[in-house]
Amino acid sequence: MDMTDFSSLDPAMQGFLQEAVENGTVYALQDDEGWALTESTEDPDVMVLPLWSSVEGADAAATGEWSIYSSTAIALDELLEDWLPGLQQDGLRVGVNWDAALDGVELPPLELQADLEAVIVAADESGLWDDDDESDGASP
Structure with missing residues (x-):
């Protein structure tokens, strides 16, 4: 995926990729018994693990029958190396930045992994992280 492909993605997916890479963290909903899963809208025999790029997004979905869940942070490197x-x-799918009605993009985990890795590479190549290094006020 190049940056042209990135701009053609669903806005929720764009936001997820950008914010997840910038913050190095994603969020899922969890209770004492495990992670919040729901049926896929594309295949009712497949379960989906919704993920959010912000704690606010995850918390917004923790309403109604999902009010038993609380947001839990997952480090991006752990997501890429282990979770996805x-x-x-396990045959699951992932949802990204779903709204409070649990509507949004869902995709195979390895597709999300490839998209995240492409954004990381593009950010490194464009010098996106250089601004963070200069925020300490030191002169170059």
């Missing part, structure tokens, strides 16, 4: 491959192996 494991979810793919």
Whole structure:
């Protein structure tokens, strides 16, 4: 995926990718018994793990029957190395930045992994992270 492809993505997906990479964290909903899963709208035999790029987004979905859940942070590197491959192996899908009605983009975990990795590479190549290094006020 190049930056042209990125701009053609669903706005919720764009926001998820950008914010997840910038913050290095995503959020899922969890209770004492496990993670919040729901049926796929594309295949009712497949379950989806919704993920959000902000704690506010995750908390907004924790209403109604999902009020038993609370938002839990997942480090981006852990998501890429462990979670997404494991979810793919288990036959699950992921949802990204769903709204409070639990509507939004869902996709195979390895597709999300590839998109996140492409954004990380593009950000590194464009010098996106250089601004953070200069925020300490030191002269170059």
